[in-house]
């Protein structure tokens with residue numbers, strides 16, 4: 219590092235880029251199944267997606283929905299059995315990953331879901347039915363630049379590697395790898411006034427000094443992130459804001475607040491090409507009914523709102539969020555919680571501009587932020603109060619996590635404190651958790667189990683789609699005059715409007731039936747295009763805000779609707795029933811009867 223005490227300009231730490239050793243990309247894959255015991259770089263991910271599309275042309279298509287800041291294509295995978303109808307005419311489940319650069323588990327889990335859908339088709343009944351009747355849109359890596367930077371350098375960053383909020387590093391501590399071991403860890407510096415001491419339970423662990431603690435002869439420490447101080451004056455130790463501080467999950471157009479009010483929000487909503495591509499891709503696919511957005515870490519199934527009490531959510535939507543989220547808990551062991559009530563980073567502050575809130579409130583679907591992986595849980599620690607736990611883990615829990623590291627990783631997840639002559643601070647010790655693949659993402663050997671667990675939740679949630687079944691009953695009234703009765707039923711769990719909010723805000727079109735007559739025929743009664751309104755799903759049972767016992771009075775048949783046409787003239791008619799999020803069903807008249 220040249221002139222570490224002075225002000226450096228331009229790319230910070232350029233010499234450290236590509237310093238971190240990761241397995242070299244393999245030669246282009248053939249029929250090999252991905253082994254989920256490592257994290258793929260962008261080129262490998264691209265090759266894998268293309269190879270899967272090539273291998274399963276009737277089920278899988280890959281397209282780019284935009285380009286990142288550095289010009290990488292943002293891949294979206296479309297999965298459905300195209301022989302049973304085009305993707306756009308089926309209810310669709312959307313999965314995305316890696317909005318946050320370092321949360322690379324999200325993209326691997328998305329890839330895992332893609333592979334398992336494709337490999338399971340024709341073997342697994344649930345997968346086969348889902349791909350026949352529905353569509354999956356899977357966008358594995360929304361921040362391809364950020365993920366690449368995270369995977370190939372010692373640095374961590376929140377989203378993309380565009381400098382924000384300032385174009386140059388701010389004065390103060392800029393984290394990085396000063397000792398050249400490939401990791402940006404922590405520094406501890408002896409200081410009699412320090413806030414930290416060494417734990418009596420494990421000499422690697424630093425614990426806060428008690429309020430009244432002043433033991434004669436004891437050694438106390440200051441703790442810093444490993445790095446150098448930009449523009450250091452030899453005395454004042456400032457902590458700079460992150461150089462790459464943009465947080466895409468604060469810049470969706472849901473009650474967006476400016477950066478001064480909420481750090482990371484960026485200059486304006488969707489200012490980044492990646493977040494913009496995300497929203498544009500969804501707006502171009504109105505058949506999406508539900509979303510899982512993959513993040514790490516802490517092991518939780520998060521739901522809206524981030525900024526409002528549950529009471530402000532329509533009864534139906536809150537009940538359904540709880541019902542589906544609780545299924546997720548059954549399948550994963552991760553709690554289903556409201557961000558506002560149980561996941562506030564700061565007690566007195568709430569976040570806005572988050573993707574799941576936008577997806578629920580403006581796009582009109584059920585969206586969960588799935589936070590993968592919990593090291594504490596893996597280590598046998600029970601975490602109740604998430605945010606406080608991760609801000610200030612109890613000593614006992616930290617000891618258990620270190621013991622887990624020794625047991626499961628041979629100690630490799632924690633770098634022992636090692637003396638180092640810091641160019642500004644003098645003698646320090648560098649060490650601490652290698653957080654990238656211990657805390658933030660599962661160590662590679664735990665990755666596949668994590669992907670598998672959350673894929674089960676995705677399939678369960680996908681199975682709640684609204685689903686139309688259509689029947690046309692024909693009766694001859696007199697020679698050449700027919701009575702046609704169309705019966706439409708939603709046999710899915712979710713209503714055709716999906717959320718109550720979407721119906722109230724008219725974010726989703728009502729179910730529509732269209733009759734097309736043969737040459738020479740005419741309508742005696744009825745309209746050729748009919749608005750059937752929305753059809754309830756089985757969620758109506760909980761959606762009234764009250765679920766009665768089995769002997770309650772029952773629900774009206776709001777899940778079904780019918781319509782009668784009287785037609786004069788011979789020849790087959792065509793009927794098309796369209797639900798924006800429930801799919802399109804066509805009866806071609808020659809085979810009048812039931813179709814779904």
Ligand SMILES: [Zn+2]
Pocket residue numbers: 318321467513514515
């Ligand atoms: Zn995240």
